[in-house]
Amino acid sequence: MPWRTGPRDRAAGVRPDPYRVWLSEVMLQQTTVAAVKSYFLAFTERWPTVTALAAARDEDVMAAWAGLGYYARARNLLKCARVVAQDYGGQFPQDHATLLTLPGVGRYTAAAVSAIAFDDPQVVVDGNVERVMARLHDEHTPLPQAKPVLTGYAAALTPVARPGDYAQAVMDLGATICTPKRPACGLCPWRAPCAAWAAGTMAELPKKAPKKRKPTRHGIAYLARRVDGAWLLERRPDKGLLGGMLGWPGSDWSDDPAEAPPIRAEWRELGEEARHTFTHFHLRLTVKTALVPMERTPDRGDFIEAPDFSPSDLPTVMRKAFDLAQGSWSKVR
DNA sequence: GACACGTGGCT
DNA sequence: TAGCCAAGTGT
Numbered sequence: 001m002p003w004r005t006g007p008r009d010r011a012a013g014v015r016p017d018p019y020r021v022w023l024s025e026v027m028l029q030q031t032t033v034a035a036v037k038s039y040f041l042a043f044t045e046r047w048p049t050v051t052a053l054a055a056a057r058d059e060d061v062m063a064a065w066a067g068l069g070y071y072a073r074a075r076n077l078l079k080c081a082r083v084v085a086q087d088y089g090g091q092f093p094q095d096h097a098t099l100l101t102l103p104g105v106g107r108y109t110a111a112a113v114s115a116i117a118f119d120d121p122q123v124v125v126d127g128n129v130e131r132v133m134a135r136l137h138d139e140h141t142p143l144p145q146a147k148p149v150l151t152g153y154a155a156a157l158t159p160v161a162r163p164g165d166y167a168q169a170v171m172d173l174g175a176t177i178c179t180p181k182r183p184a185c186g187l188c189p190w191r192a193p194c195a196a197w198a199a200g201t202m203a204e205l206p207k208k209a210p211k212k213r214k215p216t217r218h219g220i221a222y223l224a225r226r227v228d229g230a231w232l233l234e235r236r237p238d239k240g241l242l243g244g245m246l247g248w249p250g251s252d253w254s255d256d257p258a259e260a261p262p263i264r265a266e267w268r269e270l271g272e273e274a275r276h277t278f279t280h281f282h283l284r285l286t287v288k289t290a291l292v293p294m295e296r297t298p299d300r301g302d303f304i305e306a307p308d309f310s311p312s313d314l315p316t317v318m319r320k321a322f323d324l325a326q327g328s329w330s331k332v333r
Numbered sequence: 334g335a336c337a338c339g340t341g342g343c344t
Numbered sequence: 345t346a347g348c349c350a351a352g353t354g355t
Contacts, residue, residue: 024351025351026352027351028350028351028352029350029351029352029353030338030339030340030349030350030351030352030353031339031340031341031350031351031352032340032341032342032349032350032351033350033351034341034342035340035341035342035350036351067339067340067341068339068340069338069339069340069341070338070339070340070352070353071338071339072337072338072353072354073338073352073353076353076354103353103354104352104353104354105353106352106353106354107352107353108351108352108353109351109352109353112351124351126350126351126352127349127350127351127352128350128351129351144334144335145334167351168351171351174351175350175351180348180349180350181343181344181348181349211347211348213347214347240337240338241337241338241339242338242339243338276339276340277339277340277346278337278338278339278340279336279337279338279339279340280336280337280338315339315340316339316340316341317339317340335355336354336355337353337354337355338352338353338354340350341349341350342348342349342350343347343348343349344346344347344348344349
């Protein structure tokens, strides 16, 4: 993984760069390694230091984060970079309690940065560690109730020597061997002391509270293209779903959304809805398209010149609407 | 403690 | 296809 340093680096006395550790940990929050890799490389290439990131324009960072999800992370990432640049002289604070005060840095990330970047033996507990501890101790109390107990188990194992390597090793164990389904116990270095292995309960741990089912909401997205090729887009407010991201103007998302065209035009409805699932609801998005003349002024949103817009700047749900419209327009042609 | 907050891959 | 799941944080 591009954010890891190797044994040769450390033998030469090289410590991991706190900026890269922090950036990777924020990207990895609730997100898979496979999804993070290309984003991490793009960010570090474009903004090699926290000072460089702090100087970036908001819209550039949001566009670079587009597709990775949980966009509050990107807003907090920028806030945090600016705090580090302005209040800490561009150097990440090494103190765990101070790290915890930074925007977007919670218990997990503060502990991970402390251990990995600063060799400070803080207790790193993520979903992997919870699963490994639940199995190691055959803990049947469901999450999130079991969290304090599992954290206690993790604390008892955290070593003073090489806490960063230890934390990453346990997370790697959880990610590759002690997996949620069908754990590879035959390969596990901790099989002998594992209480769940002894009891045969490893596949059913950790227990979790049952999930609530997701309701389905509906919405309308309006994709207007000006005759010169410019696109009508809108910056979403910082708070709430997809906060700070670019999107197509649209209706609210509800049981029965009202029409909300952002500009006077002959709107054509596509035959297919864009479907997307968020954390807590399913969305079926009706897509309407229109071609509008040069002189007409939108009620909402702004026209962005074609060369200044890339669909990769959009959150995935908005890109799905775009993709559907592309298909329909090419069919007409 | 409960809930809001994305996305893509896997089963 | 639909549900589950991933290196969480903020409110």
